[in-house]
Amino acid sequence: MISPLLSRSLVVVLQPLSENALLQIIERALRDPELGLGRYHVEMDVEAMMSLVAFANGDARVALNALEFAVLHTAPGPDGDIHMSKGALATALQKKSLRYDKGGEEHYNIISAFIKSLRDSDPDGALYWLARMLEAGESPRFIARRMVILASEDIGNADPMALVVATAVAQAVELIGLPECRLNLAQVATYLASCPKDNASYAGLQEATADVEEHGNLPVPLHLRNAPTELMKELGYGKGYRYVHEDPAARTEQTHLPEKLGKKKYYRPKKREDR
Structure with a gap:
């Protein structure tokens, strides 16, 4: 729902019914011969009722629809009554359906x-x-x-x-x-x-992205640029780049960020005891 429509609406949050409330609704449905299932003479044990309550997951409509389906698909006993046990309920419903709306x-x-x-x-x-x-x-x-x-x-x-x-x-x-x-x-x-936890890569990327959005296309330092042509070399592309395998000190002494960002740190891994 969009915000303008939501601001003009009365929002009512429907909470799941309690177990006791569902039990009362189920018992009333079993007794009522006109609006409920009383005419079918259903004997439902406590274990079956609790199983139905769990199945309904706080929704009375689910409970009543499942109860009606189970009663109509369970054959009466020799005495003419329908004996609804937990097993009979499970057989009628075949498989418990959990509340899980993939789009909700x-x-x-x-x-x-x-x-x-x-x-x-x-x-x-x-x-x-x-x-x-x-x-x-x-x-x-x-x-x-x-x-x-x-x-x-x-x-x-x-x-x-x-x-x-x-x-x-x-x-x-x-x-x-x-x-x-x-x-x-x-x-x-x-x-x-x-596993130990550390979101330093994620947090660093978020910070770097914020700088990209704020500062735009900052120029690549000349010593980090590619120089495939003589003209680019004459313009200073790649000049002064220190090859770390031959010059290990370049790892810490050589800059790798645009000049405007200086020596900013994005990646800050946690110490092992903090993970």
Whole structure:
């Protein structure tokens, strides 16, 4: 929703219903013979009700639609009543469907929780959110791509193998596919979560980009310029460049930034104890 329209609207945030509220709604639906399912004489045990509550994930519409579907697809017993156990409910619904709209808020909430678990070095959180995405049908390619990005953004040179490992899982996803590639994703998620962290490359690039945007096309120092022609050499291109393999001191004494930026530092890797 665009900001002008949002500013003229009343925004109502709908919160998920509590377990007790959902239980009351389910029990009322089972008892009501006119508006509910009372005419089917359903006996539903507590375990099945709790399973349905978990399935609904705070949404009464999901609970009622699933309950109606399960009742209509479960044969009555010899006594004429429908006995709804957890197993019968699972059989009727066949497979639990997790709330996960790939184009909506929950999609971004869960991938955010996954990435932050990796960044915060919590392999348990990473595995849980990974499982949530996979069970809900998220593309393993999407998950692998996000881990490749994180390997450079949040781990960087604290463990250069992180990028190699993350790239390997992206290849494994293409080679193996579901369901087996779940194991590859889990291995790499726990590896990345266990790595030391350093975002110095990412932060340095952000700072350098800001300078490029602020200062524009600053001239390349003459000693760093390429000189493929005699005219360029006469103009001073490449003059004074010190070849570091022959002159190791050039590493620190020779400038590599435009004159306006001086000896500015972009890359500031963390000390090992700070990672």
